Amino acid sequence: MSKLMSEDDVVAELRSGMTIGIGGWGSRRKPMSLVRAIFRSDLTDLTIVSYGGPDVGLLCAAGKVKKLVYGFVSLDSIPLEPHFQAARKAAALEAVEWDEGMVQWGLYAAASRLPFLPTRAGLGSDVMRVNPGLKKVRDPYGEEELLAVPALKLDAALVHLNVADARGNAAFHGPDLYFDDLFCQAADRAYLSCERITDDLGELTRRRIARWMVQGVVEAPGGAHFTSCVPDYDRDEAFQKHYATSAKDPALWQAFVEEFLSTDEAGYQKAVAAWR
Amino acid sequence: MAVTRAEVCAVACAEAWRGDGEILASPMALIPSLGARLARETFEPDLLLSDGEATFVAGPWALGAPPPSTTEAWIPYRAIFDLVWSGRRHVMMGASQIDRYGNQNISCIGPFEKPVTQLLGVRGAPGNTVNHPTSYWVPKHSPRVFVKKVDMVSGVGTDREAGPFHEIRYVVTDLCVLDLKGPGSTMRLVSTHPGVTVDVVQAATGFALHIEDVVETRLPTDDELRLIREVLDPQGLRNKEVPTA
Numbered sequence: 001m002s003k004l005m006s007e008d009d010v011v012a013e014l015r016s017g018m019t020i021g022i023g024g025w026g027s028r029r030k031p032m033s034l035v036r037a038i039f040r041s042d043l044t045d046l047t048i049v050s051y052g053g054p055d056v057g058l059l060c061a062a063g064k065v066k067k068l069v070y071g072f073v074s075l076d077s078i079p080l081e082p083h084f085q086a087a088r089k090a091a092a093l094e095a096v097e098w099d100e101g102m103v104q105w106g107l108y109a110a111a112s113r114l115p116f117l118p119t120r121a122g123l124g125s126d127v128m129r130v131n132p133g134l135k136k137v138r139d140p141y142g143e144e145e146l147l148a149v150p151a152l153k154l155d156a157a158l159v160h161l162n163v164a165d166a167r168g169n170a171a172f173h174g175p176d177l178y179f180d181d182l183f184c185q186a187a188d189r190a191y192l193s194c195e196r197i198t199d200d201l202g203e204l205t206r207r208r209i210a211r212w213m214v215q216g217v218v219e220a221p222g223g224a225h226f227t228s229c230v231p232d233y234d235r236d237e238a239f240q241k242h243y244a245t246s247a248k249d250p251a252l253w254q255a256f257v258e259e260f261l262s263t264d265e266a267g268y269q270k271a272v273a274a275w276r
Numbered sequence: 277m278a279v280t281r282a283e284v285c286a287v288a289c290a291e292a293w294r295g296d297g298e299i300l301a302s303p304m305a306l307i308p309s310l311g312a313r314l315a316r317e318t319f320e321p322d323l324l325l326s327d328g329e330a331t332f333v334a335g336p337w338a339l340g341a342p343p344p345s346t347t348e349a350w351i352p353y354r355a356i357f358d359l360v361w362s363g364r365r366h367v368m369m370g371a372s373q374i375d376r377y378g379n380q381n382i383s384c385i386g387p388f389e390k391p392v393t394q395l396l397g398v399r400g401a402p403g404n405t406v407n408h409p410t411s412y413w414v415p416k417h418s419p420r421v422f423v424k425k426v427d428m429v430s431g432v433g434t435d436r437e438a439g440p441f442h443e444i445r446y447v448v449t450d451l452c453v454l455d456l457k458g459p460g461s462t463m464r465l466v467s468t469h470p471g472v473t474v475d476v477v478q479a480a481t482g483f484a485l486h487i488e489d490v491v492e493t494r495l496p497t498d499d500e501l502r503l504i505r506e507v508l509d510p511q512g513l514r515n516k517e518v519p520t521a
Contacts, residue, residue, distance in 0.1 A: 025353065071382070071397055071399055072396045074396055080395065084394065085393070086386065088390075088394035089393070090390075091390040097397055097398055099359075099401070099402040100403065101360065101400060102401055102402075102403070104335050104354070104357055120403070121496065122402045123406055123432075123439055124406060124438045125398065125402035125405075125429050125430060126388070126428045126430070127398060130428070159409070175352070176330045176353055177354070178430035179354065
């Protein structure tokens with residue numbers, strides 16, 4: 001059964017108040033066309049779970065984020081994400097800052113339908129102080145106290161892969177899958193965008209997303225722009241710099257939104273091409 | 277040519293990995309990268325180094341050059357996390373703030389609820405510090421970094437519940453080498469770099485250091501100098517992180 005849909009079809013299945021996980025890592029292989037569609041939507045009060053990059057920045061800029069679960073937010077080549085920084089400085093969102101490994105464990109627990117998974121990561125740090133809801137669990141076979149990372153159950157996951165078929169089998173062609181499979185498995189509904197829809201998914205060991213994890217497939221060439229989607233394209237460093245510079249000034253940001261984000265995905269890609 | 281401060285720092289960073297054997301050396305800045313590569317070319321040949329993306333690479337690797345094409349293994353982030361849990365890694369992280377117990381902050385400045393400045397977030401610092409050896413690199417030793425109390429404990433210090441695998445090895449700065457072997461596991465001055473006095477280090481530190489039997493940080497050997505200057509950093513990028521006074 002074909003699961004093909006558009007970005008706007010995906011947004012139509014989302015609801016305000018949902019918990020949404022976003023795949024990729026920093027400014028790498030982010031499902032940006034789906035994020036841009038949320039940016040344009042009237043969705044609000046979202047809880048976002050992400051190894052954060054400009055996905056988090058854009059959604060913060062649009063005032064969509066009520067709560068953010070993250071280990072970091074960075075644009076990689078530009079270490080700090082300006083919209084995220086501004087949102088934190090204004091205390092505009094509930095910040096759930098965890099160790100990076102805790103985020104993986106939370107997703108893995110949800111994917112495995114477990115209430116929690118134990119770890120040492122986080123113990124002794126101020127992650128415990130600023131997240132007073134975190135609880136510890138005693139090793140039932142010994143004495144050690146461990147942190148019980150609660151499952152990060154997602155209502156929806158958004159990921160971007162290099163290639164997929166119409167049923168949701170997908171392959172990554174770059175250096176790292178990141179945690180995209182866990183995001184999909186932790187979610188009630190996972191939406192996958194990709195550079196190309198094809199029945200030739202290539203090398204078997206790179207097909208790490210299987211159709212049982214996926215409910216919707218969007219063909220989105222350039223959909224990760226301006227983040228990297230190696231080997232299809234590298235990060236658009238010039239455009240990322242333009243984004244980051246614009247993000248620091250309200251007038252420039254207004255102009256950026258009008259030029260690139262007040263239109264559909266085709267309009268965005270056209271405006272970026274014209275900007276170059 | 278006289279030995280520069282940057283070269284002394286690179287060797288001091290390399291020394292942090294001495295005795296580590298077949299583990300992943302994870303340097304987070306330029307001089308520590310030079311140090312890790314130098315350690316592997318000299319006294320720690322079994323160290324593993326990542327290309328910064330998802331591959332272990334073998335062979336000499338100059339700063340600013342593409343990673344060597346001699347690849348060893350695939351090491352995506354998930355495998356890095358596995359490696360962290362296993363303890364077979366020694367990271368050298370940066371620190372926006374660090375206190376006398378080695379508590380480190382890279383998350384935010386000011387109260388967490390409404391920070392004055394949001395930095396990266398705690399990243400992997402909590403998990404790193406409780407799972408495997410950790411060292412720190414501070415390229416500009418100042419009271420702004422060495423503070424009485426950090427705003428958000430990211431890397432866990434010696435005065436906290438840190439579990440069985442916690443070990444802070446060294447804190448290397450542009451002025452000196454420190455460890456956490458002072459009374460009550462507090463910060464101790466181990467050595468000052470040539471030309472730096474103990475008073476200068478203490479004045480640049482926002483808390484009292486344990487000071488006893490301080491020696492001078494060792495100079496690079498001739499072989500180390502040749503490797504640094506001709507093989508591992510021919511462009512002299514090290515001088516950007518630690519300028520020659």
